[in-house]
Amino acid sequence: MNKIGIKEAGFTGYPALDIEEARKFYGGIMGLKEGMVFEHEGKAGWVEFEIPGGHTLAIAQANDQWQPNAGGGGLCFEMEDLDAAIASLKDAGVKILLEPQDFPVCRMALISDPSGNTVALHQKKSNHPECSH
Numbered sequence: 259m260n261k262i263g264i265k266e267a268g269f270t271g272y273p274a275l276d277i278e279e280a281r282k283f284y285g286g287i288m289g290l291k292e293g294m295v296f297e298h299e300g301k302a303g304w305v306e307f308e309i310p311g312g313h314t315l316a317i318a319q320a321n322d323q324w325q326p327n328a329g330g331g332g333l334c335f336e337m338e339d340l341d342a343a344i345a346s347l348k349d350a351g352v353k354i355l356l357e358p359q360d361f362p363v364c365r366m367a368l369i370s371d372p373s374g375n376t377v378a379l380h381q382k383k384s385n386h387p388e389c390s391h
Contacts, residue, residue: 267313269306270333272375273320277302279372280317287350288335290315309335326373328355334378340365343379363387 274280281302284290290307293314297303307315315333320326337343340358344367348354355376356368363386367379382389 269314269316271316271318273324273326274317275320275326275373277305277319281305283372287352326375328374328376332376332378334380337379337381340367340379340381
């Protein structure tokens with residue numbers, strides 16, 4: 259057990275200015291399966307998406323204390339084919355903040371969700387320490 263008892267990541271959360279627009283982006287364009295939805299005053303206020311590998315992305319209605327921020331914390335998706343993903347996202351009109359960049363053991367790009375949150379897309383290279391040789 260670690261010092262304060264962390265077991266695992268519970269979820270990653272992003273505030274959204276428009277929940278329905280966020281649902282279309284993360285469910286339709288990004289292809290994530292929608293999970294639990296919690297309503298507030300008859301409207302979706304919290305929507306969870308299942309990320310392959312057992313993680314959850316929660317999108318919540320932004321409020322005065324929690325606003326979208328391009329420079330805030332971020333979620334990074336591991337991609338099967340980064341170039342194909344970027345091409346598909348461009349076709350869907352998604353804002354590309356950083357075209358794919360090469361690093362010694364990976365490639366990465368940055369996109370913007372409809373609320374202006376930055377989302378990273380990552381692809382490990384064959385020499386990445388986590389890849390089997």
